[in-house]
Amino acid sequence: MRTQVAIIGAGPSGLLLGQLLHRQGIETVILENRSADYVLGRIRAGVIEQGMVGLLEQAGVAERLHKEGLVHDGTELAFAGARHRIDFKKLTGKTVTVYGQTEITRDLMEARTACGAQTIYEAEDVMPLDFDGAKPHVRYRKDGKDIEIECDFIAGCDGFHGVSRQSVPATSIENFERVYPFGWLGILSETPPVSEELIYINHERGFALCSMRSPTRSRYYLQCSLAEHVEDWTDARFWDELKLRLDDQARERLVTGPSIEKSIAPLRSFVAEPMRFGRMFLAGDAAHIVPPTGAKGLNLAASDVHYLSGALVEFYREKSSAGIDHYSARALSRVWKAERFSWWMTTLLHRMPESSGFDRRLQHAELDYLVSSPAAAMAMAENYVGLPY
Numbered sequence: 001m002r003t004q005v006a007i008i009g010a011g012p013s014g015l016l017l018g019q020l021l022h023r024q025g026i027e028t029v030i031l032e033n034r035s036a037d038y039v040l041g042r043i044r045a046g047v048i049e050q051g052m053v054g055l056l057e058q059a060g061v062a063e064r065l066h067k068e069g070l071v072h073d074g075t076e077l078a079f080a081g082a083r084h085r086i087d088f089k090k091l092t093g094k095t096v097t098v099y100g101q102t103e104i105t106r107d108l109m110e111a112r113t114a115c116g117a118q119t120i121y122e123a124e125d126v127m128p129l130d131f132d133g134a135k136p137h138v139r140y141r142k143d144g145k146d147i148e149i150e151c152d153f154i155a156g157c158d159g160f161h162g163v164s165r166q167s168v169p170a171t172s173i174e175n176f177e178r179v180y181p182f183g184w185l186g187i188l189s190e191t192p193p194v195s196e197e198l199i200y201i202n203h204e205r206g207f208a209l210c211s212m213r214s215p216t217r218s219r220y221y222l223q224c225s226l227a228e229h230v231e232d233w234t235d236a237r238f239w240d241e242l243k244l245r246l247d248d249q250a251r252e253r254l255v256t257g258p259s260i261e262k263s264i265a266p267l268r269s270f271v272a273e274p275m276r277f278g279r280m281f282l283a284g285d286a287a288h289i290v291p292p293t294g295a296k297g298l299n300l301a302a303s304d305v306h307y308l309s310g311a312l313v314e315f316y317r318e319k320s321s322a323g324i325d326h327y328s329a330r331a332l333s334r335v336w337k338a339e340r341f342s343w344w345m346t347t348l349l350h351r352m353p354e355s356s357g358f359d360r361r362l363q364h365a366e367l368d369y370l371v372s373s374p375a376a377a378m379a380m381a382e383n384y385v386g387l388p389y
């Protein structure tokens with residue numbers, strides 16, 4: 001088998017890259033080790049920057065997003081019992097859109113099927129080979145048969161635990177990491193959201209986030225210890241703890257109901273450098289992870305895909321490798337800005353296990369400054385809605 005770009009991973013990075021390249025006449029094959037249903041069943045991100053909305057439009061998959069997505073002009077920060085609004089639109093002229101990652105994945109999968117591009121699900125033992133040499137190829141097993149795909153380039157879009165980054169010799173890659181001493185316990189419920197916009201809560205008992213996926217579907221998170229087990233959290237216990245962290249008005253408005261998903265996610269900051277190894281590129285979670293506090297994970301995956309698809313189009317159309325040569329530096333420059341913002345939001349809003357009274361007072365002073373200084377609010381808004389590509 002032969003293709004121009006072999007893509008490993010059918011998450012948002014791989015599917016979006018495949019779609020953008022297909023629309024430019026570049027052939028791709030996607031290899032995914034899970035089933036399509038499994039990929040669609042993963043509940044993850046939901047806040048989309050305008051830049052990513054633009055890319056989805058470019059990929060021809062934004063119709064449902066524009067119909068069903070919820071445009072948010074701002075967000076709320078709650079601390080010391082009161083709520084304060086950061087008005088993104090007034091401060092930056094930009095908004096964000098709430099539309100679930102599962103829906104984006106579904107739209108991209110349907111578009112890929114409609115255009116006849118190939119995705120091989122349940123591909124076992126996928127392995128990128130000879131990406132530093134002249135004949136890159138990907139080997140995998142399917143239905144007991146070993147198969148090889150020859151290609152010009154390999155795109156490693158296979159997430160944090162994927163094989164692409166792990167195939168790079170240790171001497172050619174440098175990893176930067178911070179693991180946070182807490183996790184997020186998340187719940188999805190078929191209940192109307194407590195507020196029209198997201199509420200980020202800094203509370204004595206720990207951080208909480210009121211988010212949503214639609215006008216009838218809510219997503220709530222609680223900061224929890226990494227020693228917690230999801231089985232120990234009945235729905236009633238979750239709602240009781242959330243109520244303790246809400247302000248009075250939100251507590252009164254909260255509609256509770258049975259959870260349809262509940263999970264604990266650890267929080268991590270991680271960057272692998274560089275993002276190019278000969279004829280293999282890393283994109284999305286394969287190269288970097290951010291704690292979800294700044295809603296940047298999915299959006300960073302999209303910005304990598306923007307740079308990478310542009311570089312590959314330039315290579316095939318103009319026979320120029322300039323974009324490819326600059327891919328890693330361009331992507332990493334934006335990645336580190338999002339890493340900084342996500343780390344800042346995380347340290348500002350969470351209760352650190354070792355934090356003293358002094359640390360708590362400093363957090364409140366910084367939050368106070370953020371909601372009372374237009375310059376500070378502007379800096380937050382600019383990063384939240386997404387820095388330009």
Ligand SMILES: Cc1cc2nc3c(=O)[nH]c(=O)nc-3n(C[C@H](O)[C@H](O)[C@H](O)COP(=O)(O)OP(=O)(O)OC[C@H]3O[C@@H](n4cnc5c(N)ncnc54)[C@H](O)[C@@H]3O)c2cc1C
Binds near residue numbers: 046164283
């Ligand atoms: C539990 C959780 C909650 C999150 N919540 C948020 C949030 O609220 N906001 C936010 O912005 N971001 C969030 N994120 C991050 C966001 O979901 C990711 O940044 C986004 O999924 C990145 O897309 P990706 O395509 O790069 O990677 P992934 O979505 O991880 O996709 C990688 C794909 O590669 C496949 N794969 C892996 N290994 C192999 C292999 N060896 N061979 C073939 N295929 C392979 C995987 O099955 C997967 O389909 C969350 C992430 C997690 C894990």
